[in-house]
Every structure is written in structure tokens, then in C-alpha cells.
Amino acid sequence: xxxxxQMEGPVTLSEEAFLTINCTYTATGYPSLFWYVQYPGEGLQxxxxxxxADDKGxxxxxxxxxxxxxxxxxxxxxxxQVSDSAxxxxxxxxxYSSASKIIFGSGTRLSIRP
Amino acid sequence: xxxxxxxPKFRVLKTxxxxxxxxxxxxxxxxxxxxxxxxxxxLRLIHYSVGEGTTAKGEVPDGYNVSRLKKQNFLLGLxxxxxxxxxxxxxxxxxxxxxxxxxxxxxxxxxxxxLTVL
Numbered sequence: 353x354x355x356x357x358q359m360e361g362p363v364t365l366s367e368e369a370f371l372t373i374n375c376t377y378t379a380t381g382y383p384s385l386f387w388y389v390q391y392p393g394e395g396l397q398x399x400x401x402x403x404x405a406d407d408k409g410x411x412x413x414x415x416x417x418x419x420x421x422x423x424x425x426x427x428x429x430x431x432x433q434v435s436d437s438a439x440x441x442x443x444x445x446x447x448y449s450s451a452s453k454i455i456f457g458s459g460t461r462l463s464i465r466p
Numbered sequence: 467x468x469x470x471x472x473x474p475k476f477r478v479l480k481t482x483x484x485x486x487x488x489x490x491x492x493x494x495x496x497x498x499x500x501x502x503x504x505x506x507x508x509l510r511l512i513h514y515s516v517g518e519g520t521t522a523k524g525e526v527p528d529g530y531n532v533s534r535l536k537k538q539n540f541l542l543g544l545x546x547x548x549x550x551x552x553x554x555x556x557x558x559x560x561x562x563x564x565x566x567x568x569x570x571x572x573x574x575x576x577x578x579x580x581l582t583v584l
Contacts, residue, residue: 386572395470395556395575396509441508454573456501458508 354379356444358457365432366465373427373460375416375442385409385418385425386443390459396441399427434464468492472557472576479547479583487542487579489557496562498540499524499573500532502553509556515540547583555579 359374377383384403388396400409405420414429425442442457470491479485489498496517501509511524513532521532529551531543540559544551558573 393577395577396558396573397575398572401572454511456509458506 354383354444354446354453354455356442356455356457358440358442358460360458360460361439362461362463364463364465367434368431369464371427371429371432371436371462373440373442373462375425375427375457377423377425377442377444379423379444379446381446384445385416386445387414387416387425387427388441388443388456390439390441392438399440432462432464434466437462437464470557470559470574470576472555472579474579475577476580477582479544479581481548481583483547484543484545485547485581486544487555487557487581489540489542489559489576490538491540491557491559491574492538493559493561493574494537495559495574496537497560498534499558500530500540500542501556501558502526503556503578504553512542512555544581547581549583551581552583553581555581 355378357376386401387399389399390396400411402409402418405418408417416425416427418425439459439461441459444455446453473488499514500512503509510526512526512530513524515521515534518537521534533541556578557576560573564572
């Protein structure tokens with residue numbers, strides 16, 4: 353079946369450090385891949401997405417590339433800020449249309465020290 | 467813009483009590499979902515709806531019931547609460563057009579409802 357595996361947190365970095373949060377997936381067909389972010393006290397919101405192999409999603413300085421050969425969608429940012437402190441979720445949506453098949457990873461908590 | 471609104475935001479129940487969580491969205495979305503979020507387990511789908519008057523079971527439906535009498539509202543009910551239902555509950559919605567454009571997975575979430583069952 354389909355699944356998403358994220359690196360376990362929490363991840364603590366200093367401001368301006370380089371960030372990588374690993375995400376790998378298992379899926380049949382051609383899934384779409386997403387990163388959602390959850391700021392303290394808020395619901396999840398879409399950060400970026402990629403819908404086919406080799407696509408790069410980007411937003412707010414974050415990037416992730418859809419790597420079919422390694423079944424990965426790692427989240428990166430070159431210089432993190434305190435305001436990036438949040439929980440990050442990798443998610444997968446299967447290549448076929450289905451309202452119920454969106455799968456989320458377990459989330460990675462990121463804390464940035466000033 | 468209100469987006470997706472959940473009420474209540476916090477609730478404490480005793481084992482065996484009942485309650486209903488309300489989700490309201492003002493984006494005219496067809497699809498609505500209820501998830502629960504537990505530490506280390508991410509989001510798990512409880513029930514979902516693809517339109518007014520329809521509901522379907524997700525990954526962890528036991529102990530919950532839902533109703534979608536109006537397109538904008540999706541209610542989640544606990545008939546007899548148990549401590550295992552202590553969690554943060556999130557409602558989400560999306561529109562049919564996104565699916566038809568091949569963009570599934572772009573969900574809009576409420577702020578969550580924290581439920582504690584003693």
C-alpha cells in the first residue's frame with residue numbers, strides 16, 4: 353500500500369542554519385507529493401507541492417524535489433529563521449482520483465534558536 | 467476570510483459522555499474530512515464526505531459518527547467518549563475542481579479542536 357515516512361524529530365537548529373527534513377514514500381503509480389506546515393496553535397497549511405517526477409516545489413525559501421528513483425521528497429531551506437519553527441508534514445496523494453487516499457507522514461517538529 | 471472554522475476549540479469530557487464537533491467552511495467545497503492528530507502518528511482520517519448528504523469511513527472510524535446535512539457543514543459525533551479518543555481533531559476541505567485538474571491533496575484545514583476524555 354501507499355505510505356510516507358519522515359525523519360523523526362524534534363529538529364533543533366540555530367538561525368541561518370541549513371535545513372533538511374527527509375521524506376520517503378511508497379506508492380503505486382504516479383503520486384503527487386506535498387509538504388504541509390503547522391504553526392503553533394494553527395491548522396495545517398500547504399507549503400509546497402510537486403505532481404510529477406523531477407518537479408521542484410518551492411515556497412517561502414523552502415524547496416523539495418520529487419525524486420522517483422529514490423522515492424524521496426526531502427524538504428530543504430538554505431537559511432532558517434526563528435519564524436520557521438513549526439511542525440512539517442510530508443503527504444502523498446495517489447495518482448488516481450480518490451477523495452480518501454491522501455496520506456500524511458507523522459510530522460517533524462522544527463525549533464529554531466535565535 | 468473565514469475558511470474552515472471548527473467549534474469548540476477545547477473540550478473536556480468524562481468517559482461515556484457524548485459530544486459533537488462542528489466544522490463549517492465558506493469556500494463552497496464539495497469534499498470535507500475529519501482527521502485526528504496524535505503524537506508520533508501524524509494525521510489519520512476518521513470519516514470524509516464527497517458531497518452534501520454523503521459520508522464514508524476513513525482509516526479509524528470506530529467510535530465516531532458524522533453527518534453532512536448541509537454542504538458547508540460537517541459534524542463529527544462521539545456517542546460514548548473513551549480516553550482513547552483524547553486527541554486533536556482537524557477538519558479539512560477541498561473542491562472538486564482541484565481533483566478534476568489532477569491536484570488532489572491540496573487541503574484547507576481548520577485550527578483544530580483539542581478534546582480530552584477523562
